[in-house]
Amino acid sequence: MENEPESAPKSRRWLKRVLIALGGVTALGLAVLVGGYFWLASDLPDTAKLAEYEPPLPSHVRSINGEPISTFARERRIYITYPDMPAPMIQAFISAEDKTFFEHNGIDPTGFINAVMDYTLKIGSGDRAVGGSTITQQVAKNLLLSDEYSVTRKLKEMILATRIEDTFTKEEILELYLNQIFLGRNAYGVQAASFAYFDKPVTELNTREAAFLATLPKAPSNYNPSNARGLERATTRRDWILGQMGENGFLTPAEVAEARSEAIVVQNRREQLTAPSRLGDYFVEAIRRDLIDRYGEEGPNGIYTGGLWVRSTMDPDMQIAAEMAVRDALVRYDRGRGWRGATDTIELGDGWPERLRGVNLPVGYDDWRAAVVLAKNAGRLTLGFADGSEGVLVSGNAQLRDRGGAGTAYNEITAGDVIPVKNTSGNDYTLRQIPEVGGGMVVQEVSTGRVLAMVGGFDARKSSFNRATQAKRQPGSTIKPFVYAAALENGFTPASIVMDAPYCVYQSRSLGRKCFRNFSGRSAGAQTMRWGLEQSRNLMTVRLASKAGMENVVELIEEMGIGSYDPYLSFALGAGETTVMDLTNAYAMLANHGKRQAPIMYDLIQDRRGNAIYRADDRECAACNQQAYTADTRMPMPLDQRPQAMDPRTAYQVVHMLEGVVERGTAVALRRLERPMFGKTGTNNGPTNVWFVGGTQDIVAGFYMGFDQPKNMGGYAQGGTLAAPAVRQFFELALDKDHVSQPFRIAPGVRMVRVDRRSGKRVYGAWPGGGSKPAVIWEAFKPENEPRRVLAQVDNFEAANRSADSRREVRSDSEFLQQEGGIY
Structure with missing residues (x-):
């Protein structure tokens, strides 16, 4: 400017100054933009992480037969690859969310300008501007950014979108998007949503159903077809999407019109929540707890995110038999204790079905139902059910005695009472009662330790406390076989003579002198050890424990995994505590010649790619993978290297004596099964618990019954009268006539x-x-x-x-x- 002639017009000099100033501002603006870009980009996550991204997947549990039985999930998601996605579904989502998806480089200029203008107009209004995001931007936001509503987040999203487009193909981006988005009903991704709304995979969806799913990413709750307002909104948006599919050349006008003519029909949400079987609830929960201890809840192999495939040891047929046997045993005992009254009371009038559903009565059996008494007159009750239907219960079907014994349950029931009932025929029902008493059963395979069935109570909805694994109870006389085993390992034989006579011992200064007695109060003099175990004689048991040494007894009991006890004689009669699981496992070890084993609830765990990350059977077998076999080739077998918890000969001697318990002793209730059986009953002081553990050469079942807060069950309650019949019922249901009846294997050297x-x-x-x-x-x-x-x-x-x-x-x-x- 200093070369500018003085004679130059002032206007010209002013124009140059303005141009210089504008140039400086532009340069500064560009510098700010460049600097802002690098500032925003400096702390953005690396898009390469997407290449390693693994969406949270639920873990699936299957039965021993490979049948699906449960899923552990916080986000319901089923991953599906792009080649498996049907074209109509892809076309519907593109038409709804980003019609130029296959053309832009991550940012749609038109959509961006519209979003900026809408944002400007809504500044200060409190309203949220339209997003204008492409599918690529949504992937960036969902997977790499937060849901923060700000200009900064939007700019970061755009930068990431361009990077993602440079890193991945369009198909890969779309695969990430369609597997990640939330579509309501706890469904994440299109495959899970397809099952949630239509109970079928995406490959079976028609065009109108695919278009409905494409309505949901905006706001699933606004397009919920389960209510009238949501259905109206969903229909309007679905029809718009179908129109967009027509404009984009995916559908003909006739196809659009045909698809629009059909109403939206989805699976009923309430039926979806209640339809799945509750088979093995306690078993599945025990597996869940164990897996959390092993892998945690989150992470690559977390049970809620890792997409694990768990092959459990549950045998569905045996699980059904065990659940029936336990429930029947609890109900049989409870029926003799009188009617305790209605489980709940609700207000009648409009909306009573919804209030009844809120009670969530745990009825256990498939043919029991929760009912509310709508009216009572002329010796009959009018019943209402959660689905709005009605039934009838006549007074003759409500003959449970009340607690006072002065009348029947019918006299105490009034309108509004919620009661459990059982369908007898047609529309007729009979009164039932949820038992107060609890109990648990475990069924275990002898040769492997695999748990085939587990029941932790009447119904997991009533109480999630698993009485098979968590309840510590005194085993009573079911501990005696291990006392006899200790005696056999210290010089006694099943034919040894032991006195069945009064026995007193000074235990310690704190415990003083203790005198033991038989359950009957009588004694029988000199008898064989076998007879003492068959008849469950307390006096003979404590004598044997004393002679064998209580230190040896409790050491063997601990070796068998039952519990750790002090060397006091009272523990020889079952005064310690254990669980059904641990005691059943110990009996299985007896039948397996004393080999040490632990209960197994799952055989195999695979990660989401099918790689085995856990095997219960980890024995080595170098020749097992050889392919060349002939008729004369002996099949290779992995070596059984499990250590012995007990001398195999001793284990067989005990099992052989326990066969006599079934044939002639306290467990004759099982004799009618007419197959080789062994086992032992147990009844502890009170009695507060009754037990039976035993079974066949292949399968052992353990069962106990008692109140969660221990109290006297009544003098008639014994292991032989309550527990043994329950185990017998299990075997009657589980073992058909074609099941091979095998004798117990004699241990080598016996x-x-x-x-x-x-x-x-x-x-x-x-x-x-x-x-x-x-x-x-x-x-x-x-x-x-x-x-x-x-x-x-x-x-x-x-x-x-x-x-x-x-x-x-x-x-x-x-x-x-x-x-x-x-x-x-």
């Missing part, structure tokens, strides 16, 4: 000898006969304490042992049985 059942003395010239109480039985001995034989005596058995050259070869009875084809 000698089977004929003895007199009552005296325990060896018998010659006679064989075990039929009947429930044969005079002669086979008894199991270890070689070192097998009863001595008088070699000079000759009988039929010894004659059969002579060899062809007339030289006598002495064989034990067990060897004779095995070699001559005898079956125990």
Whole structure:
């Protein structure tokens, strides 16, 4: 400017100054924009993270047969790849959200300008401006940014969108978007939404159904077709989307008109929530807790985000049988205790079905229903149900006695009472009652420790407390087999004579002198150990515990995983505490020749890609993966390297004696199953708990019944009268006539000898006969304490042992049985 002639007009000099000033402002503006860009971009997340992005996926639990039984999810999502997405669905979402998606580079200029103008007009109004975001921008916001409403966030979103477009293909971006978006009903992604609204996969959706799903990303609650206002809004927006699909060339005018003519029909939300089976609720919850301890809730393998596939050990048929057996046992006991009154009361009048649904009565059985009494007159009750239907209950079907014994339940029921009822026929119902008493059952496979069924109470909706795994209860006489095992490992035999007579002992200064007694209060003198276990004699048990040493007894009990107790004699009669799961597992170990094992609730866990991240059976078998086999090739088997918790011979001796408990002792309730069974009943002081644990060579079931807050169950409550019948019912339901009945396997080294059942003395010239109480039985001995034989005596058995050259070869009875084809 200093070269400008002085004669130049002032206007010209002024114009140059303005142009220079504008240039400076423009440069400054550009610098600010560039600086702002780099400032905004400096703290943005790396779009490369999207390449590693794994959406939160629910974990699925399957039964032992591979059937789906449950899902652990906070976000209901089923991932689907782009090639599996049908064209009409893709076209519907593009038409609704971003019709130029396949053309722009992440930002739609027209949509951006419209959004800026709308934002400017709404400044200060409190209203939220339209988004104007492309699908790519929505991916950036949903996966990499927050939902903050600000210009800064919008600018960051645009920068990220361009980066995403440079990193991924359009198909990959669309796959991320359609699997991430929330579409209502706790459904994330189009596949989950398709099942939530239409109960079918996206591949089976028609055009109008796909268009409806495309209405939901804006605001799923506004387009909820379950109410009239939402249905009207959803229909309007769906029809608009169908029109856009026509304008974009995806549909013909005729196809648009046809799709618009159909009403929106979705799956009923209430039916969707209540339809799934509640089979194995307690089992599934136990698995969930265990998986949380193992993997946590969040993270790559978290149960709510990792998309795990869990192959559980639940056998659906056995689970159904166990649930039926437990519920029936609890109801049988409860019916004798009188009517306790209605479970709840609601106000009648308009809206009573909704109020009844709010009660959520845990009825357990499939044929029980929660009902409200709408009216009472002329010896009948008019019942109302949650779906608005009605039924009838006559006074003759409400004959449960009231607690006072002065009348029947019918006399106490009034209108508005909520009661459980059972359908008998047509529209007729009979009164039922939710039992107060609790109980738990575990069914376990002997050879592996796999839990085949688990029941933790009457209904998980009544109480989530799992009495099979969480309830610590005194096992009573079910602990006795392990006391006898300790005696067998310390020189006793099943034929040893033990006194059944009064027994007192000074325990300690704090506990003082303790005198024990039998359940009956009587004693029987000298008897065999077998007889003492079969008849569950307390006096014989404490004598054996004392002679074997309580330190040895509690050490063995701990080895079997039952519990850790102090060496006091009262623990030999079941004064300690344990769970149904732990005690059932210990009995399974007995039947499996004393091999140490832990309960297994799942065999296999796979991550979302199908990789095995956990196997319950981790035994090595180098030859198992070989492919070349012939008819003469022996199938390779992994080695069983589990350690012994007990001498296998001792374990078999105990099982053999426990067979006598079923045949002649306190568990004769199971004898009618007419198959080899073993087990032991238990009734603790009060009685407050009754037990039975036992089963077959393959399957062991344990069951206990008692109140959650222990109280006297009544003098008639015993393990043999309440618990054993429940386990029998389970086996009757679970094992059909075609189920192979197997004898118990004799442990290597055991000698089977004929003895007199009552005296325990060896018998010659006679064989075990039929009947429930044969005079002669086979008894199991270890070689070192097998009863001595008088070699000079000759009988039929010894004659059969002579060899062809007339030289006598002495064989034990067990060897004779095995070699001559005898079956125990």
